Amino acid sequence: AQKITQTQPGMFVQEKEAVTLDCTYDTSDPSYGLFWYKQPSSGEMIFLIYQGSYDQQNATEGRYSLNFQKARKSANLVISASQLGDSAMYFCAMREGLGDSWGKFQFGAGTQVVVTP
Amino acid sequence: SAVISQKPSRDICQRGTSLTIQCQVDSQVTMMFWYRQQPGQSLTLIATANQGSEATYESGFVIDKFPISRPNLTFSTLTVSNMSPEDSSIYLCSVEARGVNYGYTFGSGTRLTVV
Numbered sequence: 149a150q151k152i153t154q155t156q157p158g159m160f161v162q163e164k165e166a167v168t169l170d171c172t173y174d175t176s177d178p179s180y181g182l183f184w185y186k187q188p189s190s191g192e193m194i195f196l197i198y199q200g201s202y203d204q205q206n207a208t209e210g211r212y213s214l215n216f217q218k219a220r221k222s223a224n225l226v227i228s229a230s231q232l233g234d235s236a237m238y239f240c241a242m243r244e245g246l247g248d249s250w251g252k253f254q255f256g257a258g259t260q261v262v263v264t265p
Numbered sequence: 266s267a268v269i270s271q272k273p274s275r276d277i278c279q280r281g282t283s284l285t286i287q288c289q290v291d292s293q294v295t296m297m298f299w300y301r302q303q304p305g306q307s308l309t310l311i312a313t314a315n316q317g318s319e320a321t322y323e324s325g326f327v328i329d330k331f332p333i334s335r336p337n338l339t340f341s342t343l344t345v346s347n348m349s350p351e352d353s354s355i356y357l358c359s360v361e362a363r364g365v366n367y368g369y370t371f372g373s374g375t376r377l378t379v380v
Contacts, residue, residue: 191374255307
């Protein structure tokens with residue numbers, strides 16, 4: 149069964165505007181981590197942000213923030229003040245377990261973001 | 266975080282041939298992971314490579330098609346054998362990241378086109 153769902157296959161956003169990328173997940177493990185990765189057209193995978201299931205605060209990294217709604221099993225990525233260089237595919241991912249018992253990564257289908265001038 | 270050098274970055278190969286992809290890590294790591302990303306798709310784990318033992322393959326992937334070597338704690342290769350156009354994909358290696366990021370560090374990827 150699909151554990152990570154990204155319902156937006158593609159989005160257009162204007163430069164300098166904020167964009168929210170949706171991600172919902174499914175797990176019965178109380179311990180898990182949620183991740184967002186960016187994949188430009190060059191193909192590399194770039195880590196953006198991490199949220200642990202026990203973290204009380206929403207994670208932030210510069211222009212990236214993660215809107216973590218645990219009860220809804222939602223982990224949306226917010227990119228503020230979009231830049232042309234933000235055009236890329238964005239993947240939400242999850243790992244169950246913690247510490248020495250981390251499980252394998254499970255990736256969503258991805259959302260293609262195109263930033264327009 | 267670890268730095269991974271992955272080669273080649275891209276290649277165009279004839280069907281029926283094989284391609285070996287190399288990943289070199291700047292520090293010793295226990296496990297290395299190999300992923301395939303077919304066009305327009307998400308990442309799919311091919312196998313986990315431990316030094317000194319045979320790689321562990323995921324369902325749908327077999328050693329004859331994707332042999333993996335792991336001669337030491339900093340290096341691994343993935344070979345795509347007897348290629349067909351369906352093997353055209355991005356192949357990525359990755360390792361556990363260090364520090365507070367509990368994710369993976371990825372190589373830069375190998376974009377393979379089979380003609």
